[in-house]
Amino acid sequence: MAGFLPPAERRSSALLGLYAALSLVLLLVGDRVPQAEMRGIGAWVFAPFDRAVLALDRAAAAWRDNRELHERVAELEIENERLRLAGVENQQLRMKLDLPAYRRFTLRPVEVLALAGEPVPSAATLSGGSHQGVHEGDAVVTRDGLLGRVGECYPGLSRVVLLTDVNSAVACEVESTGVLGVLRFAMTPYPRLTLTGVPLTDTVRVGQAVVTSGLSRRYPRGLPVGSVRRIGSDPSGLLQDIEIEPAARLSRIRHAFTISRPAAPEDSP
């Protein structure tokens, strides 16, 4: 067949054959290729460009953000005062009951350089890496709530597995009732976060807040995850199908904070 074609066409056909064969090989054995290292190099190459592109976007948003943050700081100062008094009271009560004290989080600010995945981002590149004290497994949050955890850590950058990755699983609880479940991301029937493993007998209501339960040991307890948006029953009829509205706005992430992974079981109640 190739003999009937002009030389230029033979060359392009051969090249296409090579690309197709390479792609098929990668599809079949791609999981064995050291992708993390290659992504690390890619993230390092793209980081300056990502920063440049984002600088334009962020300069435009800075003025609006500044005004919003001033309002937010004022609100939080009032709220903080109330919580401080409640915290002192809580500490005294825990001491009386011989319960261990809550562990304080240390927040490490980082910038979100890039998002990956369509239609919903499933990973993000952060401006902080092992040199900035970020470690694999650290929880990543925004002021609104949990984003995910650090999946890969490079010297100056890191990659976050977002809650919207299909392989992500977070042990959660419904804040006011203590109902436990595992937060997962599902693509069907449409992309959404669901709280799985909740029996029909447990009471969950629309609008209730969902926080990390701390049971998986990956995330500290009490990080806001989202709120219950819709409740149904799953096809088996044994469990609830609970859809969660994420607390953090995954489509508009600019800055985030990393929280070190909980150390020993005694540290966190």
Added chain:
Amino acid sequence: MRQVVGLLVLAMIAMLLRSTALSSLAARGVVIDVLALATAIWALRNGETWGSTFGFVLGLGADLDAAHWLGRHALALALMGYAVGRLGRTLVRDSARTQFVVLFVCTLIHQVWSAAFEFGGSPGFPYAVGRVALAAVVTALLGTLLLGIVRRMTGHPLFGHAVLDSGSSN
């Protein structure tokens, strides 16, 4: 050499756009398929050899970025680059109508191929169809508009006339 540099620069711009500005839009449900758009435009301008090379390089970058199914974008975009490059010889490439149809079909095929890897069963079918159709229309409209603006700014045709002799393009 000039084409290699151009290929790498355009591939980097496409990847940057995809991971920054367009990812926010995608999260709101409007996917602009910059991979299919860039591959189709590059292949229309440079023919099937460079079209398939560009598609493969860009697709491989996107595959590495996505972390799942290495090779899926590379295969689809390499084939797309080749097909568009071959078709480009006989099409009136500077016609806005032709550009719209080429971009629409390319985006549709690429989105269907990508969605097939995420498809989790019949309950997700209506959403997937809606997403693919919206992406195809938006990308084709935006791409045609972009090419029209560039043509007006440069003041001359972007792709030149169709070459009817099939052996002389590369």
